[in-house]
Amino acid sequence: MNLVLLFEEDLVAPDRARLSGRRFRHVREVHRAVAGQELKVGLLGGRHGRGRVIAMDGDALDLELAFDGEPPPKLPLTLIAALPRPKVLNRVLASATSLGAARIVLLNAWKVEKSYWKSPRLAEENLRHQCILGLEQAGDTVLPELQVARLFRPFVEDALPALAAGSRKLLAHPGVPVPCPRDLREPVTLALGPEGGWVEAEVASFLKAGFEAVSLGPRILRTETALAALAGRLL
Amino acid sequence: MNLVLLFEEDLVAPDRARLSGRRFRHVREVHRAVAGQELKVGLLGGRHGRGRVIAMDGDALDLELAFDGEPPPKLPLTLIAALPRPKVLNRVLASATSLGAARIVLLNAWKVEKSYWKSPRLAEENLRHQCILGLEQAGDTVLPELQVARLFRPFVEDALPALAAGSRKLLAHPGVPVPCPRDLREPVTLALGPEGGWVEAEVASFLKAGFEAVSLGPRILRTETALAALAGRLL
Numbered sequence: 001m002n003l004v005l006l007f008e009e010d011l012v013a014p015d016r017a018r019l020s021g022r023r024f025r026h027v028r029e030v031h032r033a034v035a036g037q038e039l040k041v042g043l044l045g046g047r048h049g050r051g052r053v054i055a056m057d058g059d060a061l062d063l064e065l066a067f068d069g070e071p072p073p074k075l076p077l078t079l080i081a082a083l084p085r086p087k088v089l090n091r092v093l094a095s096a097t098s099l100g101a102a103r104i105v106l107l108n109a110w111k112v113e114k115s116y117w118k119s120p121r122l123a124e125e126n127l128r129h130q131c132i133l134g135l136e137q138a139g140d141t142v143l144p145e146l147q148v149a150r151l152f153r154p155f156v157e158d159a160l161p162a163l164a165a166g167s168r169k170l171l172a173h174p175g176v177p178v179p180c181p182r183d184l185r186e187p188v189t190l191a192l193g194p195e196g197g198w199v200e201a202e203v204a205s206f207l208k209a210g211f212e213a214v215s216l217g218p219r220i221l222r223t224e225t226a227l228a229a230l231a232g233r234l235l
Numbered sequence: 236m237n238l239v240l241l242f243e244e245d246l247v248a249p250d251r252a253r254l255s256g257r258r259f260r261h262v263r264e265v266h267r268a269v270a271g272q273e274l275k276v277g278l279l280g281g282r283h284g285r286g287r288v289i290a291m292d293g294d295a296l297d298l299e300l301a302f303d304g305e306p307p308p309k310l311p312l313t314l315i316a317a318l319p320r321p322k323v324l325n326r327v328l329a330s331a332t333s334l335g336a337a338r339i340v341l342l343n344a345w346k347v348e349k350s351y352w353k354s355p356r357l358a359e360e361n362l363r364h365q366c367i368l369g370l371e372q373a374g375d376t377v378l379p380e381l382q383v384a385r386l387f388r389p390f391v392e393d394a395l396p397a398l399a400a401g402s403r404k405l406l407a408h409p410g411v412p413v414p415c416p417r418d419l420r421e422p423v424t425l426a427l428g429p430e431g432g433w434v435e436a437e438v439a440s441f442l443k444a445g446f447e448a449v450s451l452g453p454r455i456l457r458t459e460t461a462l463a464a465l466a467g468r469l470l
Binding site: 140220225227234 | 451
């Protein structure tokens, strides 16, 4: 937690917050906060600043706040990820958020096992929580837009053209000979397949929607590794 | 597992292997292998090929092997990573191996908690196993060279100059204004700090050893995210 992310409901006054629960325990146990100590804070969707610990008991602590900075800019990146296994989903969301993706779409694909769609991790509460962990990691305050697309065709054929308009459209497809481009100074929409990859009909749908199939070479990477490697390379 | 990695001891003849244990269960349960099916295989440290399932019982399966390809080339990357938390160590090793790092050094640093060095995950057996998982993921057969450096100063002052000779030397240090370079077509030695970062004395030691401090911007990324983002960008 490189930033204590505050929510409107934490504010007891415009310059005063009361932390309890997970964040309080983290600040006490990991940051080993004591009265007088300053922590990096940010207001969800808002500014950065410092919070000075002015009181602390066994359940909560009070911070005196001074906001004076802006969160880091988002990457102009829309990530379309085939829904990962539940175990991996949390890491992908936190990682994509920490990298600064402005928008994340979780999409169905042929090789996404149906059971993944029944995971309790898909509850809106959890999706949001994972993004919040990514913000706390990166020192950001602005949640990515998050969208869940349970049907492949309507999303790719009907929604995607507008969503991806004006961006460079890339389909990550390990093994194709076209290397992923570098250092794009334009918005990017990046589609990342499931374990086992996109099937040919899916590739065809993306190509029809104006995507180029690119790869990082012959190595097949896990979703979260590929995502970070592609983001580091593109943007 | 995008490649069934075979060891010398699996070979019952030059063109015949017998799989049991973890790999057998994975091939049966995830690949749903049946007799006649072909699997991508590779011999540890050696060539790629296909293995045709010729027999299978409840405990093992037999493969008929034909080797005809080379593993993907390694990245000319030496990763020096401050020892991560045990929970994260496995992922960092598998991820670095899957990305193709040729050499990985686990290094002590001021902000590495002493308890991390007592983790059973540091057993040579586990370190090697995590690298093997990375090879299976990426379709590689060649283990990275792995080194454990429990003392910071002797490593950085005495061993590092020879280790990093002839390479571009980069110290990942979030927040410094120098952006990490891109698309290096030369060997790279990349030093990645612990959670909480390098302390100033450590930065000074690396700079003295010829390293440049670079960053991916103001965002602070988890070790495995930073590693992949940097590898995708550099190489």
